[in-house]
Amino acid sequence: MSDTAVLEINHLTHRFGGLEALTDINVNLRKGEIAGLIGPNGAGKTTVFNLVSGFYVPTEGDILFKGKRINGLKPHVIASMQIGRTFQNIRLWSDMTVLENICISQQYRLSYNVADAFFGTKRFKSEEKKIHEEAWTLLEKFNLADKALDYPRNLPYGVQRRVEIARALSLNPDLLMLDEPAAGLSTSDLADLISYIRWIHDTFGVTIWMIEHQMQVIMTLCDYIQVINFGKEIARGTPEEIQTDQNVIKAYLGNGEID
Amino acid sequence: MSNKSKKFLVPGITAVVMVFIVILAKLDILNNYYQTILMTICINVIMSASLNIVNGYMGEFSCGHGGFMAVGAYVSSLLSLIFFCPGNSITGHALLPPGSAVFLFPVVILLGGLASMVVSLLVAIPSFKTRDDYLAIVTIATNFIITTSLNNIPVVGESRGLMGMKSTLSQMNNVVDLPWSLIWGMIFAALTVYAIHRIMTSTLGQGISAIRYDEISAEIMSVNTNKMKLIAFTFSSGLAGIAGGLFAHMLGFINPASFGIMKSTESLVMVYLGGMGSLSGSVLSAFIFTILLELLRPAQIFKWVIIPLMLILIMQFRPEGIMGTRELPQVFPKLKKLFPVNLNIVRRTESSDTGGAL
Numbered sequence: 001m002s003d004t005a006v007l008e009i010n011h012l013t014h015r016f017g018g019l020e021a022l023t024d025i026n027v028n029l030r031k032g033e034i035a036g037l038i039g040p041n042g043a044g045k046t047t048v049f050n051l052v053s054g055f056y057v058p059t060e061g062d063i064l065f066k067g068k069r070i071n072g073l074k075p076h077v078i079a080s081m082q083i084g085r086t087f088q089n090i091r092l093w094s095d096m097t098v099l100e101n102i103c104i105s106q107q108y109r110l111s112y113n114v115a116d117a118f119f120g121t122k123r124f125k126s127e128e129k130k131i132h133e134e135a136w137t138l139l140e141k142f143n144l145a146d147k148a149l150d151y152p153r154n155l156p157y158g159v160q161r162r163v164e165i166a167r168a169l170s171l172n173p174d175l176l177m178l179d180e181p182a183a184g185l186s187t188s189d190l191a192d193l194i195s196y197i198r199w200i201h202d203t204f205g206v207t208i209w210m211i212e213h214q215m216q217v218i219m220t221l222c223d224y225i226q227v228i229n230f231g232k233e234i235a236r237g238t239p240e241e242i243q244t245d246q247n248v249i250k251a252y253l254g255n256g257e258i259d
Numbered sequence: 260m261s262n263k264s265k266k267f268l269v270p271g272i273t274a275v276v277m278v279f280i281v282i283l284a285k286l287d288i289l290n291n292y293y294q295t296i297l298m299t300i301c302i303n304v305i306m307s308a309s310l311n312i313v314n315g316y317m318g319e320f321s322c323g324h325g326g327f328m329a330v331g332a333y334v335s336s337l338l339s340l341i342f343f344c345p346g347n348s349i350t351g352h353a354l355l356p357p358g359s360a361v362f363l364f365p366v367v368i369l370l371g372g373l374a375s376m377v378v379s380l381l382v383a384i385p386s387f388k389t390r391d392d393y394l395a396i397v398t399i400a401t402n403f404i405i406t407t408s409l410n411n412i413p414v415v416g417e418s419r420g421l422m423g424m425k426s427t428l429s430q431m432n433n434v435v436d437l438p439w440s441l442i443w444g445m446i447f448a449a450l451t452v453y454a455i456h457r458i459m460t461s462t463l464g465q466g467i468s469a470i471r472y473d474e475i476s477a478e479i480m481s482v483n484t485n486k487m488k489l490i491a492f493t494f495s496s497g498l499a500g501i502a503g504g505l506f507a508h509m510l511g512f513i514n515p516a517s518f519g520i521m522k523s524t525e526s527l528v529m530v531y532l533g534g535m536g537s538l539s540g541s542v543l544s545a546f547i548f549t550i551l552l553e554l555l556r557p558a559q560i561f562k563w564v565i566i567p568l569m570l571i572l573i574m575q576f577r578p579e580g581i582m583g584t585r586e587l588p589q590v591f592p593k594l595k596k597l598f599p600v601n602l603n604i605v606r607r608t609e610s611s612d613t614g615g616a617l
Contacts, residue, residue, distance in 0.1 A: 053479055079481035091479075093472035095584065096465070099604060103462045104469050108481035110462060114490060117461040118454050124461070131462055132603035145606060171481060 004031045005064070006175050006207045007052070012061035014051060021047050022231040025061070029175070034201055034208045036222035038242075040251065044231040045211045046088065049177050053085055054078040066174065080108030084168030085177035088211075090160050094153035098144060098163050101152065102135040105170045135170065141203070142166045157184055162196070169204060176200070178210040182217050194220050219243065227251070265599040270453070277445045284438040294441050296553055298509045301444035302502045303545035305451045307529035308538060309498030314527070315535035315584075316459055317491045318471030323382075323398030324499050325522030326405040327375040329515065331500025332507040333415055335371030339427045339508065342367070347423060349414060357430040364431060365443060368504040375500025376493045378405070383492040387485055402523055409515040420514025424507055440509050447505060451498055455538055458494070467491045468536065499526075528570060533580050540582030547581075 009027035013020070022044045029035050037045050051058050052065075054075035063071045070078050093101055109131070116124040139145045142162060152160050161181065168176055182193055194217055201208055212218045218225060219239045227235040227242060229251040235242060242248055280297065283289040289297070306324060313321040340347040343360040347353070355363070378401075386397040410418045431439045458464040466487045469477040478484050507513045525548070533544030555562040573580070588594040 055475075074483075074485075075478040076481050076483045079479055085479060087476070091473050091476040093469050093476070095472055096468065097604075100465060104465050104477075104482060105480035107462065107466050107483070112463065114458055114463070114494070117458045117463055120457070128462060128603055136606065148606065149604065167480065 005029065006031050006066060007209070008062075008064040008067075009048075009052075010062045010064070012048070012051065012063065013059050014047060014056060015059045020231060022051075022228075025228065025231075025233060027226065029207055029209055031174075031207055032205065033223045034197070034210070034221050036218045036225040037209065037211050037228070038213070038218055038225060039228040039234075043228045045228065046179060047231075048228075049085060049179055049211065052078075052083065052177065076108070079171055082171055082173045083175045083177065084171040084173035084206075086161075086164045086168050086179055086181065088179045088183055090152075090157075090164050092152040092160060092164055092167065095151060097149050097151060098139070098155075099132070099135055099148040101163065101167050102138060102170045103131050105167050106131050106134070108171070138166055138170055158189060161185070165200065169200070169206070173206055176204075176206045176208050178208065178212075180211055180213060182212055182214040190214060190216055193217060197221055262599045262602070265597070268597055273449055277442075277449070280445065281438060281442055284441055294438060295509070296549065298441055298444045298505070300546055300549045301441075301448035302506050302509070303525075303529060303549050304448045304542050305498055305502035305505070306526045307533060307541040307545045307548075308451055308455055309495045309502070310526045311530050311533070311535065311538065311541045312455065312459070312467070312491050312495040312498075314530050315537065315541070316464075316471060317467050317488065318535075319488070319491075320392070320395040321398045321492070321495070322395050322520075322523050322527065323400075323402035323405075324495075324526040325518040325520065326398070326402035327379055327496040327499040328503035328506065328522060329405050329409060329513075329518035330375040330378050330503065331368075331371035331497075332503030332513050332518065333371075333409060333421065334374035334500070335367045335504030336421050336424050336507045336513060337415065338367045338370055339364075339424050340421070343430050344423055344426045347426075348416075357427075358434045360427050360430045361434045361439075364427065364439065364508075365446075368443065368447065368501055368508075371504035372497040372500035375503070376497035379493050379496030380489070383489050387488050387492075399520065399523075402518075402520060406515040406519055409518075416514070418515060420512060420517075421507075422512040424513075425511030428508060428511075440505070444505050444509070447501055451501070452538065452542060455498075459538070471536070528566075531580055532570070532573060534582035534584060535580060536584040537580070537582035537586055539587040540580055540585075543581060 005028050007027060007029040009025055012022055012025040014022040025048060037048065039045050050056055051071070052063055054070070054073050054077070058071050062069055065078070065081060065083060068081070070081065093104070096104070110127060112121070112124045112127050136145065136148070139148050144163060144166060147155060147159065152163055155163065165178070165181070178197070181197065182190060185193060197208065198221065200206065222239055225237065225239060225242045226233060227248050234247045234251055235245045237245070280289065284294050306328065310321065310324045313319050337349070341350050342355045342363070343353050343357045345353045345357060382397060382401050386394050409415055415421050428439055459467065466477065466482040467490070469482055470484055470487055474484055503518070529544045529548050530541060532548060533540030533542070551566070552562065555565060558565060582590070588598060
């Protein structure tokens with residue numbers, strides 16, 4: 001089973017008007033692995049994530065998730081097929097409580113309608129109860145239960161990150177895409193983040209795909225790394241292979257000093 | 260008081276107050292003038308609270324609320340004339356026994372709301388393909404289309420308007436002599452507030468608020484934003500239609516000019532005065548706004564200098580409105596005791612403790 005592809009991207013090319021942002025990108029994420037996507041600023045990493053999330057429709061190529069073609073689908077449909085993601089700059093609903101943040105992200109499971117909400121039918125009550133119970137369980141797991149009724153804007157940056165990852169996991173995802181989870185964290189927090197991501201991977205059995213600039217995080221966590229530059233893949237392999245790859249060193253790591 | 264019985268506390272108090280007002284009206288302690296003011300407050304509560312769904316909770320900008328009010332007003336007036344008014348200008352005789360208005364009046368009002376919903380659906384589907392400012396432009400345009408159309412349809416009296424709806428109310432009074440328009444005004448206003456509260460605090464309805472805070476992350480977190488916008492917009496317009504029906508029957512006369520951009524602006528003013536995304540703010544501002552307009556009546560035309568000036572001052576010193584995004588119980592924590600605790604937001608370890616006691 002470990003060889004099953006969770007996400008398969010074939011010959012993905014994307015143009016914004018006349019600008020070719022991505023050229024012939026191929027990805028194959030296997031179930032249960034932690035994979036990295038790295039590259040210098042502006043290389044197109046976030047564009048790849050946005051294409052998978054459904055913000056853009058790829059100009060060419062296919063995106064297959066669990067064997068199903070997902071390009072052209074709406075983001076909320078893709079999310080409900082269980083792809084969770086976070087953003088480079090945290091995008092929580094900062095004026096809604098942490099609990100509400102988690103609950104709203106389970107909208108894909110709601111089957112009650114407006115009339116059920118108005119009359120408070122059985123279906124409404126049981127679904128609300130179930131969603132809230134699971135949200136509490138998730139928050140307990142993340143050690144965030146005492147923050148459940150706080151507003152994210154009042155929480156420290158590091159905690160907001162954790163809430164955002166917890167929110168992505170409330171989709172019960174098979175694939176979790178993390179866009180620079182270490183952004184804004186101090187170097188002393190990095191070790192925590194590493195063990196945190198490892199813990200998520202082991203506890204939820206989720207395939208993780210991440211974009212990161214912090215080499216320490218990428219090199220420690222990832223089973224497999226792909227490097228893109230100017231929208232083209234320039235290398236792929238294990239962390240060791242990437243560290244010694246001449247193309248990567250030239251394009252990205254500068255002087256050849258790693259870490 | 261247990262949590263379960265608290266569920267009926269606030270609705271109970273509201274019902275008692277409403278009955279009390281009806282008795283006062285029946286005894287003529289509240290004369291016609293005060294009854295009209297109360298009715299206007301009820302209508303304005305529906306208008307501001309419903310517009311708040313789109314402009315407050317959802318964070319879009321709809322400027323054509325008066326247009327949807329017009330649809331409800333005209334549809335319910337026509338129905339009311341055709342079915343309950345002997346000697347009306349359309350069919351010449353009442354299609355139903357006029358006395359049945361006592362039961363069917365709320366149905367007529369609701370059908371007016373339904374008509375507004377249908378019209379708003381026609382507007383919403385194309386306009387949500389685009390974003391932000393487009394909705395403002397589309398809704399202003401819709402407001403003009405609606406009033407201009409009404410100005411040119413002979414059966415609804417063109418610019419002279421439609422009249423005779425008072426006769427429906429007098430038919431109702433022939434059966435049971437009560438201040439019917441006030442009663443239904445209060446019931447519909449209370450139901451509106453209740454419905455908005457129920458829906459906007461549900462996880463489904465909170466998807467609408469999620470759009471305001473961050474539409475992209477809403478979409479990414481599985482919220483079907485187009486569907487949410489459609490729900491919010493049609494729900495809001497439907498309520499405006501109900502307000503229109505009540506308005507038409509209160510005055511007994513409507514013409515297209517009553518539902519122009521001025522009407523829409525009044526609703527906008529109430530929403531921004533009360534606070535965007537605050538239901539109690541909308542209700543409060545409907546009271547304040549209506550009473551203020553009445554108090555300033557002696558000032559005549561200067562009223563429209565004083566009120567905009569106040570608006571400017573509010574925007575200067577309190578741009579978030581009276582309530583901001585908060586609700587009354589958040590401002591006065593003691594009020595929380597009046598409402599039942601939502602056990603879903605109580606931490607499970609605690610809720611299981613209290614669960615047995617309830």
